[in-house]
Amino acid sequence: MLFFAFGDGVAQNPRNLSFPTDKIQHAIGFYVLTLTVLGAFPRRPCWLLAGTVLLLGAAIELVQPWVGRQGSLEDVLADMAGIVAAVLPCWIRGREGRTVALSPSEGMPDTSENDAPGFLSRLGR
Structure with missing residues (x-):
């Protein structure tokens, strides 16, 4: 992700093919970013x-026009395609609108009965 932030953003297509490599990179980048955000905030x-x-x-x-x-x-x-690909399993599993993490059998604690305060609450805000 740092390459996309500080590099030129996309690898150039050396043969000028009509294959949209930058769009594939956008989708993959936002797929990974969305999975990271979903993992970081499992209760949202x-x-x-x-x-x-x-x-x-x-x-x-x-x-971008300003830079x-x-x-x-x-x-x-x-x-958006990458985001939907990352979130689709979440919606299919029925997590949409609820704050439920994976069950203990799947490697993460079950939070359905846990009312632990959120991150900002633990910071005193």
Whole structure:
């Protein structure tokens, strides 16, 4: 992800093929980013996390003209494809709208009966 943040963002297509490699990279990058966010905040609703990541992708495209690059709606759509691919299993499993982590048999603690305070509450905010 650091390459995408500090590099030129996409690998150039050396043969000028019509295959949209940068769109694939956008989808893969946002797929990984969304999985990371879902893992970092397992008690938050999937739709909220997906929307937040999508807003980040749109904001990146909106800021690009001010840093010498060109924003693209197609890039946002590719970001969205990666986000949906990452969140789809969450929605299929029925996690949508609930704050339930995986069961202990799947390697994570079951939080369905645990009312532990959120991260900000533990910081005293």
